[in-house]
Amino acid sequence: MPGNNPAMLQNSDVFDCDAVIYDLEDAVSVTEKDAARTLVAQFLSAMKKQPPMEIVVRINGLDTEYWEKDLEAVVSDKIDSIMLPKAQVRYLKQLDEALSEIERKKGMKKHVAVLPIIELAASVMEIDDIVKAPRVNGVLLGAEDLSSDLEVARTKKGNEILYPRMKLAYACAAYKIDSIDTPFTDTNDNEGLADDCAFAANLGFTSKAAIHPNQVPVINSVFVPTAKNIEWALRVEEATRINAEKGLGVFSLDGKMVDKPVMERARKILVKARKYNLIQEDKQ
Amino acid sequence: MKNALNRYVPEGYVPFESASAYKNKERKLIAPKKTSEGYETLGSISDMFDRLQIKDGMTLSFHHHLRNGDFVLNMVCEEIKRRGLKNMKLAPSSVFPGNAILAELIENENVTKLYTDYVNGPVADAICAGKLKELCEMHTHGGRPMAIESGALHIDVAVLGVPAVDKKGNGSGFSGQSACGSLGYAVSDLTYADKVVFVTDNIVDRIDNPQLDGKYVDYVLKVPAIGDPSGIVSGTTKITKDPVGLKIARNAAQLLDEIGLIKDGMSMQTGAGGTSLAVAYYVRNRMLEKGVKGSFASGGITGYFTDMLEEGLLDELYDVQCFDLKAVQSIGRNAAHHAMSGSKYANPFDDNVVDKLDFVILGATEIDLDFNVNVTTDSHGKIMGGSGGHSDTAHGAKVTVITTNLVKSRMPIIKEHVTTVTTPGEDVDVLVTERGIAINPRRTDLLEKLRNSRLPICTIEELLETAYGITGRPEKPAVTDVPVGVVVYRDGTVIDTIYKTK
Numbered sequence: 165m166p167g168n169n170p171a172m173l174q175n176s177d178v179f180d181c182d183a184v185i186y187d188l189e190d191a192v193s194v195t196e197k198d199a200a201r202t203l204v205a206q207f208l209s210a211m212k213k214q215p216p217m218e219i220v221v222r223i224n225g226l227d228t229e230y231w232e233k234d235l236e237a238v239v240s241d242k243i244d245s246i247m248l249p250k251a252q253v254r255y256l257k258q259l260d261e262a263l264s265e266i267e268r269k270k271g272m273k274k275h276v277a278v279l280p281i282i283e284l285a286a287s288v289m290e291i292d293d294i295v296k297a298p299r300v301n302g303v304l305l306g307a308e309d310l311s312s313d314l315e316v317a318r319t320k321k322g323n324e325i326l327y328p329r330m331k332l333a334y335a336c337a338a339y340k341i342d343s344i345d346t347p348f349t350d351t352n353d354n355e356g357l358a359d360d361c362a363f364a365a366n367l368g369f370t371s372k373a374a375i376h377p378n379q380v381p382v383i384n385s386v387f388v389p390t391a392k393n394i395e396w397a398l399r400v401e402e403a404t405r406i407n408a409e410k411g412l413g414v415f416s417l418d419g420k421m422v423d424k425p426v427m428e429r430a431r432k433i434l435v436k437a438r439k440y441n442l443i444q445e446d447k448q
Numbered sequence: 449m450k451n452a453l454n455r456y457v458p459e460g461y462v463p464f465e466s467a468s469a470y471k472n473k474e475r476k477l478i479a480p481k482k483t484s485e486g487y488e489t490l491g492s493i494s495d496m497f498d499r500l501q502i503k504d505g506m507t508l509s510f511h512h513h514l515r516n517g518d519f520v521l522n523m524v525c526e527e528i529k530r531r532g533l534k535n536m537k538l539a540p541s542s543v544f545p546g547n548a549i550l551a552e553l554i555e556n557e558n559v560t561k562l563y564t565d566y567v568n569g570p571v572a573d574a575i576c577a578g579k580l581k582e583l584c585e586m587h588t589h590g591g592r593p594m595a596i597e598s599g600a601l602h603i604d605v606a607v608l609g610v611p612a613v614d615k616k617g618n619g620s621g622f623s624g625q626s627a628c629g630s631l632g633y634a635v636s637d638l639t640y641a642d643k644v645v646f647v648t649d650n651i652v653d654r655i656d657n658p659q660l661d662g663k664y665v666d667y668v669l670k671v672p673a674i675g676d677p678s679g680i681v682s683g684t685t686k687i688t689k690d691p692v693g694l695k696i697a698r699n700a701a702q703l704l705d706e707i708g709l710i711k712d713g714m715s716m717q718t719g720a721g722g723t724s725l726a727v728a729y730y731v732r733n734r735m736l737e738k739g740v741k742g743s744f745a746s747g748g749i750t751g752y753f754t755d756m757l758e759e760g761l762l763d764e765l766y767d768v769q770c771f772d773l774k775a776v777q778s779i780g781r782n783a784a785h786h787a788m789s790g791s792k793y794a795n796p797f798d799d800n801v802v803d804k805l806d807f808v809i810l811g812a813t814e815i816d817l818d819f820n821v822n823v824t825t826d827s828h829g830k831i832m833g834g835s836g837g838h839s840d841t842a843h844g845a846k847v848t849v850i851t852t853n854l855v856k857s858r859m860p861i862i863k864e865h866v867t868t869v870t871t872p873g874e875d876v877d878v879l880v881t882e883r884g885i886a887i888n889p890r891r892t893d894l895l896e897k898l899r900n901s902r903l904p905i906c907t908i909e910e911l912l913e914t915a916y917g918i919t920g921r922p923e924k925p926a927v928t929d930v931p932v933g934v935v936v937y938r939d940g941t942v943i944d945t946i947y948k949t950k
Binding site for chain 2: 175212213376377378381442444
């Protein structure tokens, strides 16, 4: 959400997304930087109820004159993460120090996380270290700037970003943090968006960034477990419980062997399904 | 005097009791006008005033099918002004901003009484400023034909713009330079007015199956144009792209599915607004997914419904008014796209279509904790619309769903008490907003069906608190205690009073 648009901020908590990114960077022109910073800070401080999603603020890059003022204004117990554009290991270290200082100064209870954006070729080469950097609990791929850095055209098919996509998905999976796929920029092409989501999910991405709220339902439909998968996972869960009572760690369900990896896959599906309230439970 | 909703009712009017009170009353019908032996031709509007001896105090009626492009009401107003007539009573079925000249006539007391179903723009402003000498009576689309057929609204002369008139005096809206489709709201005026004049810009040899029967027509006047085509239909109506509106629409469609209304034989009505059309879009998708075929859609018809008809998703359309060009083209082409009268649409005493609706999707400018809905005035008490078919369809449909943003222009849409009651809460079942869905506690059947729903269901009181959390508590509108109009419920009783604004 552009940080300088009051109407958009007001409705930012209604779109059933896992996190909202309030942007102080590219969506805000240079002449609006101070207005956006003030508006986002005021909006967050006026927020009375705990919103149903995580709150992320994208600050300006550490190679600009704005980032310190951005942090000073927006870092509080109200936010969950700072999103760092054009992330590199050296910037992440610098950001960690700045955040620690602000948290100490403001007496905050919360330890603000960091979501780096991989949008430089140099960042791609540092991914293994970026995912290990302090405070990092997820990484976003920014393919528009990345393809510009590479001087290649962005395509809907996305062959030009296959390598960073795979590298990022593996690195995040290795450190059990969120891997967030690059936004799909054609807001009028929901079919293309669904295909792109499915491709990213198959590569191992856990989520995808939306550049318009209307993209959220399509993204959610791909990244949350399907009703069929949930039903299968529930059956595995039940069969596991029954067989465990008999002392069986491996058993057969529908003619297929269920062992530890299968049980683990079912467990992960159910964790996600319960998180998104997708399991029908009778309410009296 | 107060009515059953504790709203003030001015002297001389019957207070509203309940939405079903009409069931204890008998239908009252005056004799239809004597059919004419052919019609006479008029030379001009001025000639019409002379030949029909239109004079001070008479009641003239009009339909609003030419909408904001209408020239007919304006031409008559110009002549009233030119002749300096006084105390005229006008009964246009709706009034649009393009009818600004009427505001001038109200100010100068050429026109002192107005009967209409919907009004916005300068005329609404003039009424709210207290310039109309007598109370404005705001009917519903079903209540207006009921008032006309019962004699409660007596029309001296109906001046009806008709896009095509044949040599026998039959009229149709399907063709001509001013084609507007169905002329449903003109039918009662045609049948019961003392005298009927068709004003047209298109005389043809013959009209097959005309919606307006020439036997009731006394005079035909040909003019260069009865309307501006660009204002007659609003072009192509489109579903909203607003993400908040789309979320509301998605949830509304999901709710309709969960309560079992998306099924074979279903019947539906939605408005032509962007969010209502989005509900139609999501309902259509559900119908396709489930392989469901509906029986009919009704009301003001848009291209979305004609597409559904042509795709075979609906058996029939019952059209009182075409909302866009696609609908106008369809009504002349599709045998299953029927033009219907306002009485057939929604008159409580007729065998009407609204009573056969499974669900209707409606909007609201305000809704209160008793689920009463206001679509007549804004939150400052200023007239900006009217019931149209709102309270008719809300009563007829098995399930009435209101879709609206919880907060619009920094104002909460939910109030403790609405400024003006248009539709009683007893007929409103569900409120869908972007921050939650409230079910009228009277509808225990719906609450039971939605017991295990994952939709964000809460109470309307909770939604009000959420809205106040965003906007704070707004001040009450600054209106006086001087009545300027009455909201006439579909059975002829008064459901609320409209006051002069400060």
